[in-house]
Amino acid sequence: MEMLNPHCGVTRDARGVVHLAICNAGPLNILGSPVTDAVREGLQQLASDRSIRVVVLRGQSEKSMIGGADIKEMARLDQRSAEVFISRLRDLCEAVRQFPAPMIARMPGWCLGGGLEVAAACDFRVAAHDAHFGMPEVRVGIPSVIHAALLPRLIGWARARWLVMTAENIDAPTALAWGLVDKVAPAGELDAAVEHLISALLECGPEALRSQKALLRQWEELPLTESVNLSVKVFGESFLTDEPTRLMGAFVNRKR
Numbered sequence: 001m002e003m004l005n006p007h008c009g010v011t012r013d014a015r016g017v018v019h020l021a022i023c024n025a026g027p028l029n030i031l032g033s034p035v036t037d038a039v040r041e042g043l044q045q046l047a048s049d050r051s052i053r054v055v056v057l058r059g060q061s062e063k064s065m066i067g068g069a070d071i072k073e074m075a076r077l078d079q080r081s082a083e084v085f086i087s088r089l090r091d092l093c094e095a096v097r098q099f100p101a102p103m104i105a106r107m108p109g110w111c112l113g114g115g116l117e118v119a120a121a122c123d124f125r126v127a128a129h130d131a132h133f134g135m136p137e138v139r140v141g142i143p144s145v146i147h148a149a150l151l152p153r154l155i156g157w158a159r160a161r162w163l164v165m166t167a168e169n170i171d172a173p174t175a176l177a178w179g180l181v182d183k184v185a186p187a188g189e190l191d192a193a194v195e196h197l198i199s200a201l202l203e204c205g206p207e208a209l210r211s212q213k214a215l216l217r218q219w220e221e222l223p224l225t226e227s228v229n230l231s232v233k234v235f236g237e238s239f240l241t242d243e244p245t246r247l248m249g250a251f252v253n254r255k256r
Helices: 033-046 079-097 114-121 146-155 157-166 172-178 190-202 206-221 224-240 243-252
Strands: 002-005 008-012 017-022 054-059 103-107 110-112 124-128 132-134 183-185
Touching (some): 002 033, 008 033, 054 190, 103 190, 110 114, 132 172, 172 183, 206 224
Parallel strands (some): 054 103
């Protein structure tokens, strides 16, 4: 594993798949300020590398991807330092959400609070069969903020309200039924499930996938008519690459 910094390690393969591991952050991969900054900086360092096809975000520990934000650090905050702390986490989530290539959250064990916000900012979420999820902030006297705002878009207002206002955890089957995760892997098959998703993404045109991800982010923000009309130019621009000719040609000329 190549260490980009003390808290961010990466492995790469010949296909352009990068596994980015949150390192040296305790058994639950907790996001204190130094870890948060380091992972954001690692993502920003990788973002300009157009050879990257897929990023898998994971924890060094198998107990979680990210267990949550550092409560010990938060307990010492005042109003001003609290805003600085949460702005750091916002910037990490945005680095995930805006990363040009598809991002997969690999989710064993616990994923709580700020960890679930980071996962929500990923494009795909693949969970272990015994994973658990929750937004416990109100139990420790703070609201769920920043990228918790993605939750109603993922799972609807009623279920998002349940998570952030009751602070009750849900299990993996419930998370799948709610649409919080895309896939729950059978016992011992989390990496196989992640690899299956990677393989599907690698079958797609890399430039087309980057364009599709950027469009999806814009669709989240824009009214419907503007989203539709914006897409016309992006469709045309896809023909500036060789992907349509090459991939459509392979489809047309495939053995019947």
